[in-house]
Amino acid sequence: MLDFSASLDLPLIWFVLIALVMFLYVLLDGFDLGIGILFPLAPTDACRDQMMSSVAPFWDGNETWLVMGGGGLMAVFPLAYAILLPAFYIPMISMLLGLIMRGVAFEFRFKANSRHSRKLWDLVFHFGSLIAALSQGMIPGALLTGVDVDGRNFAGGPLDWISAFSIITGIAVVFGYALLGSTWLIMKTDQRTQDWARQVAIYALAAVAVFLGLVSVVTALINATITQFWFSMPNFWFLLPIPLLSVVVLLLCARDLLHKQAEYRPFLLAIAVFALAHIGLGISLYPWIIPYQYTIHQAAAEGPTLSLMLLVVVPMLPLILAYTGYNYFVFRGKSAPGHGYG
Amino acid sequence: MELWSDPVILARIQFAFTISFHIVFPAFTIGLASYLAVLEWRWLRTDNSVYLDLYRFWVRIFAVAFGMGVVSGVVMSYQFGTNWSVFSDQVANVIGPLLGLEVLTAFFLEASFLGIMLFGMNRVSRGMHFAATCIVAVGTLISAFWILSANSWMQTPQGFDLLADGRLIANDWLAVIFNPSFPYRLAHMVAAAYLTTAFVVGGVAAWYLWRKCHVEHARIMLANATLMAVLVAPMQLFIGDLHGLNTFAHQPAKVAAMEGIWDDEQGAALRLFGWPDAKTETTRYAVEIPRLASLILTHDANGEIRGLKSWPRNERPPVAIVFWSFRIMVGIGMLMIVLGVISAWSYMRGRLYTRRWLQLVWMGMMPSGFVALLAGWFVTEIGRQPYTVYAVLRTADSISPAILGTQVLWSLLAFVLMYSFVFGAGSYYILRLIGKGPVGLQGTPKYYQHSIKSSRFPANSKPGEPHA
Ligand code: HDD
Numbered sequence: 001m002l003d004f005s006a007s008l009d010l011p012l013i014w015f016v017l018i019a020l021v022m023f024l025y026v027l028l029d030g031f032d033l034g035i036g037i038l039f040p041l042a043p044t045d046a047c048r049d050q051m052m053s054s055v056a057p058f059w060d061g062n063e064t065w066l067v068m069g070g071g072g073l074m075a076v077f078p079l080a081y082a083i084l085l086p087a088f089y090i091p092m093i094s095m096l097l098g099l100i101m102r103g104v105a106f107e108f109r110f111k112a113n114s115r116h117s118r119k120l121w122d123l124v125f126h127f128g129s130l131i132a133a134l135s136q137g138m139i140p141g142a143l144l145t146g147v148d149v150d151g152r153n154f155a156g157g158p159l160d161w162i163s164a165f166s167i168i169t170g171i172a173v174v175f176g177y178a179l180l181g182s183t184w185l186i187m188k189t190d191q192r193t194q195d196w197a198r199q200v201a202i203y204a205l206a207a208v209a210v211f212l213g214l215v216s217v218v219t220a221l222i223n224a225t226i227t228q229f230w231f232s233m234p235n236f237w238f239l240l241p242i243p244l245l246s247v248v249v250l251l252l253c254a255r256d257l258l259h260k261q262a263e264y265r266p267f268l269l270a271i272a273v274f275a276l277a278h279i280g281l282g283i284s285l286y287p288w289i290i291p292y293q294y295t296i297h298q299a300a301a302e303g304p305t306l307s308l309m310l311l312v313v314v315p316m317l318p319l320i321l322a323y324t325g326y327n328y329f330v331f332r333g334k335s336a337p338g339h340g341y342g
Numbered sequence: 343m344e345l346w347s348d349p350v351i352l353a354r355i356q357f358a359f360t361i362s363f364h365i366v367f368p369a370f371t372i373g374l375a376s377y378l379a380v381l382e383w384r385w386l387r388t389d390n391s392v393y394l395d396l397y398r399f400w401v402r403i404f405a406v407a408f409g410m411g412v413v414s415g416v417v418m419s420y421q422f423g424t425n426w427s428v429f430s431d432q433v434a435n436v437i438g439p440l441l442g443l444e445v446l447t448a449f450f451l452e453a454s455f456l457g458i459m460l461f462g463m464n465r466v467s468r469g470m471h472f473a474a475t476c477i478v479a480v481g482t483l484i485s486a487f488w489i490l491s492a493n494s495w496m497q498t499p500q501g502f503d504l505l506a507d508g509r510l511i512a513n514d515w516l517a518v519i520f521n522p523s524f525p526y527r528l529a530h531m532v533a534a535a536y537l538t539t540a541f542v543v544g545g546v547a548a549w550y551l552w553r554k555c556h557v558e559h560a561r562i563m564l565a566n567a568t569l570m571a572v573l574v575a576p577m578q579l580f581i582g583d584l585h586g587l588n589t590f591a592h593q594p595a596k597v598a599a600m601e602g603i604w605d606d607e608q609g610a611a612l613r614l615f616g617w618p619d620a621k622t623e624t625t626r627y628a629v630e631i632p633r634l635a636s637l638i639l640t641h642d643a644n645g646e647i648r649g650l651k652s653w654p655r656n657e658r659p660p661v662a663i664v665f666w667s668f669r670i671m672v673g674i675g676m677l678m679i680v681l682g683v684i685s686a687w688s689y690m691r692g693r694l695y696t697r698r699w700l701q702l703v704w705m706g707m708m709p710s711g712f713v714a715l716l717a718g719w720f721v722t723e724i725g726r727q728p729y730t731v732y733a734v735l736r737t738a739d740s741i742s743p744a745i746l747g748t749q750v751l752w753s754l755l756a757f758v759l760m761y762s763f764v765f766g767a768g769s770y771y772i773l774r775l776i777g778k779g780p781v782g783l784q785g786t787p788k789y790y791q792h793s794i795k796s797s798r799f800p801a802n803s804k805p806g807e808p809h810a
């Protein structure tokens with residue numbers, strides 16, 4: 001039977017891979033959820049058309065990273081999947097409902113014939129994106145505050161996931177997605193839409209900076225283990241670049257937004273903000289997958305399962321990235337305020 | 343009330359509701375994707391614009407159905423964890439990779455090339471566009487391969503060891519993937535998807551012929567549908583028969599429920615109709631054909647079939663619903679064969695496009711594939727109760743322990759409301775597209791003008807045009 005667990009630290013490899021997949025999800029679906037969040041604020045209907053067209057060919061592929069994250073978690077960390085999904089039952093279901101709303105809104109909005117029904121799908125698109133983003137943001141917050149476990153099962157109550165902290169992380173993610181969305185629009189649109197996106201991006205950036213600081217401070221206050229990890233001695237110096245770089249990136253992004261030339265750089269910098277936050281979260285959690293209950297090694301699937309998955313993911317992931325890249329390449333350039341295909 | 347607070351019942355209803363909703367769309371998109379590939383190929387070969395019209399017509403319907411398939415599918419992949427956490431914990435080592443491989447080998451492929459298929463006609467060469475259509479079509483089939491492998495493994499599990507804590511771990515991946523019922527289920531399901539689509543296409547064509555509009559397009563569609571029906575429907579009967587024999591070997595209790603047989607019988611009769619009554623353990627008012635069930639299942643007119651009574655009550659599936667769903671599916675399958683043969687016969691006599699009553703029948707049969715499909719899944723899934731993994735893990739033991747009935751109830755209601763809203767709107771838009779027909783789209787270059795300013799064909803971008 002195929003099994004590499006003797007020679008490789010499979011749970012660690014998979015922790016990194018799952019974190020990577022989740023990051024790609026947050027990044028890619030982040031910008032199209034962000035566009036949904038900003039949708040009603042756009043100045044005209046033509047702008048909204050242009051915004052939606054700029055993501056129409058991509059959203060399905062973007063959402064597939066979420067399916068990979070969920071499916072991957074089930075395959076490689078089944079215990080985490082089995083404990084966390086019941087623990088986050090309500091935010092999970094709301095996220096799914098939100099994703100349904102925003103997903104169908106793409107097709108239906110293109111097909112709506114009256115102003116009235118378009119308005120309806122605009123709203124469905126907006127609220128779907130908002131609900132999905134908020135739910136996604138609350139989940140890591142709730143994870144960091146801890147989950148009640150009894151044996152191999154979740155043992156807490158249905159509302160355990162609500163706390164001041166998870167509300168803060170939820171809002172932080174909403175603003176973060178808005179930043180990704182608006183900087184994407186700077187890159188993919190022009191004229192009026194672009195001008196507007198630039199303005200919105202500045203506000204979003206400010207909010208992201210505030211919430212990033214807030215989340216860091218509150219984490220330090222409520223979670224002694226994480227604080228100790230970051231501030232204990234050799235660690236401190238190794239980890240210091242993460243917050244420092246975050247500040248630098250935020251400042252660079254602000255400069256680009258205020259001096260109206262750069263079209264691509266703000267989006268890339270917004271990605272860097274997310275990447276740093278993500279790395280910070282990953283480092284804080286490691287080696288726990290369910291904080292202080294189960295480590296990645298305890299929650300991991302058995303050797304044959306992890307090995308088979310690794311054998312497939314190693315060739316498939318580059319291939320997927322290649323044709324995803326090709327898809328973005330085919331639809332490069334500015335999006336026109338026209339409509340989809342029909 | 344008991345029912346409304348029992349999380350097991352509610353989670354089962356929720357699963358049945360969401361999967362039944364989901365499967366309707368994949369079944370249609372699997373068939374339609376392949377049909378679109380054929381249409382585009384015909385267009386590239388013949389340069390006949392009628393094929394292009396048809397492609398453009400069906401691809402818009404495809405887009406709506408695919409979108410609904412995707413969003414309802416995402417729900418499925420998380421529901422295993424929310425409602426069935428013990429199931430996930432115990433069998434994920436076996437079934438998780440199958441679902442993971444589905445994402446890696448199929449979902450990304452479909453999702454990425456869908457963009458090019460829908461919006462890319464002016465952006466890539468004809469050849470590349472055709473390739474994208476084919477890739478999406480193949481992607482749907484790869485997806486069916488993995489998910490049906492997972493489902494079939496739950497019906498006929500093998501290739502695993504049971505650990506001391508109750509978890510399962512694979513010891514032979516090939517045995518897991520190619521488990522005994524998988525080849526039959528895959529063939530039967532793909533044929534079902536093609537038939538379902540063929541009857542929708544044929545029904546639409548018949549409606550146009552009936553109204554005497556889009557006649558040129560309708561003829562092609564009806565001929566295609568006829569070809570599919572006359573070839574695949576009889577094949578489906580054959581595959582289904584093999585499938586039943588396989589089930590008889592591995593899940594005899596399911597077959598006893600399908601046949602409504604209670605006592606062990608030699609030379610068992612085939613009950614055409616009847617009312618299986620679990621209380622009295624008889625099938626009442628049965629209309630029977632002597633010895634036929636034994637003949638079909640054992641290839642011996644006196645062969646023995648085990649009756650339901652030989653299992654304790656808590657090992658039996660619900661009988662009536664399995665019994666009736668099976669008859670609905672097979673009945674529709676027979677109707678499909680008959681209609682296929684009559685239509686092929688009419689075609690050869692040159693009357694296919696003119697027989698009014700035939701058009702009426704095709705119109706009536708338009709939703710039949712969906713009904714048969716759901717009925718078939720009901721037989722399969724309810725027939726394997728009370729287990730989720732047959733003879734290994736019980737449904738009642740699969741549920742998430744910390745979940746309250748109220749949680750499941752509210753989420754169930756939310757799904758029902760959301761799906762009714764979304765499904766209603768989706769069906770409305772699909773019907774409206776059908777109502778407009780393929781010809782209205784002719785000569786409108788903006789139809790394929792995709793929205794993003796094209797670098798290859800800048801002339802095609804006319805921003806700001808009102809929406810058709
Ligand atoms: C025989 C075929 C079949 C069956 C039995 C199922 N599906 Fe499905 N599914 C498909 C065939 C399919 C498909 C044809 O591949 C879809 C339809 C539309 C699409 O995007 O792909 C799809 C979409 C789809 C998606 C969205 C993929 C994306 O983001 O692009 C997910 C997550 C699932 N499915 C998951 C499931 C689960 C967990 C199932 C069982 C419990 C299931 N499907 C049953």
Ligand code: HEM
Pocket residue numbers: 353354355357358361362365489490492493496716719720723724727730737
């Ligand atoms: C696609 C068509 C499918 C349909 C229409 C369908 C339908 C159903 C129905 C009606 C039930 C409820 C049975 C009952 O509770 O009495 C059920 C149960 C179940 N099915 Fe399926 N199913 C399908 C495919 C699948 C697949 C592909 C999987 C897994 C990979 C699956 C996994 C399950 C599980 C885990 C249950 C147990 C939960 C329960 O008993 O409700 N099903 N299904």
Ligand code: HEM
Pocket residue numbers: 526527528530531533534535537538578579580581582583585586589596671672674675676678711712714715716717718719720721722723
């Ligand atoms: C013509 C005669 C047919 C026969 C004899 C037949 C036989 C069967 C049998 C025995 C099963 C149960 C398999 C099991 O789980 O043990 C089944 C399931 C099923 N049938 Fe049919 N069937 C027929 C026609 C059709 C048609 C016309 C459709 C749809 C268009 C269809 C769709 C399905 C589906 C989707 C399932 C569930 C998935 C599976 O187990 O393959 N069947 N069929």
